[in-house]
Amino acid sequence: MSEDEAQVANGAKDEELGRSDAVRAYFGDRYDLVARYAASLRAEGELRGLIGPREVARLWERHILNSAAVTPYLGDAKSVADIGSGAGLPGIVLAIQRPDVEVHLIEPMERRTAWLEECVDRLDLKNVQVRRGRAEEYHDAFEVDVVTSRAVAALSKLARMSLPLVRRGGAMVVLKGRSVEREIDPARKVLRSFKAAEPEILEGRTIADVEPTTILRVRRQ
Secondary structure: OOHHHHHHHHHHHHHHHHHHHHHHHHHHHHHHHHHHHHHHHHHHHHOOOOOOOHHHHHHHHHHHHHHHHHHHHOOOOOOEEOOOOOOOOOOOHHHOOOOOEEEEEEEEEEEHHHHHHHHHHHHHHOOEEEEEHHHHHHHOOOOEEEEEEEEOOOOOHHHHHHHEEEEEEEEEEEEEHHHHHHHHHHHHHHHOOOEEEEEEHHHHHHOOOOOOOEEEEEEEO
């Protein structure tokens, strides 16, 4: 099988996953909105430079469900900021799942904020604000209960970007790779400066057939 044929086969398998009973049950009455978002990202994501060509074939498994794994760790949060939101992962997915939470999508690139605004309008997400700029530009503008992100920076840098946006008693809840433990010691000085608690490495699970993801939570005391 050629690489192109493998991509087509993987894409078909991923779309089948997205239509599966397990995924429908996981998202419940929010499934239709999530599926519409996924379809838009599949159709336009690569063309608009939001996701790489190989990612289109694993959209549900690697991106949609991966993002959804954060939702249980939002707890009773009423406000969330997704920094470096890019294609809206995880921010758009969280906003769909939790319509009771005010979600701020922070993204510096104009073409990406244009996409995010289109998604918000297309999906009629009343609980989302798109903010163009770097996270640091909003440090004195507002605070939220949870700041999240996905593949943005190493923990030491990410903490400097994120924790000033977290109100006391809130937390950073970020998607990370399996090697995240190595990032903790180099970040301890920064974490102490924000009076942050010991980082927790958590397992993010969605449905049985999808590999769990790694989530790092850092509470601001």
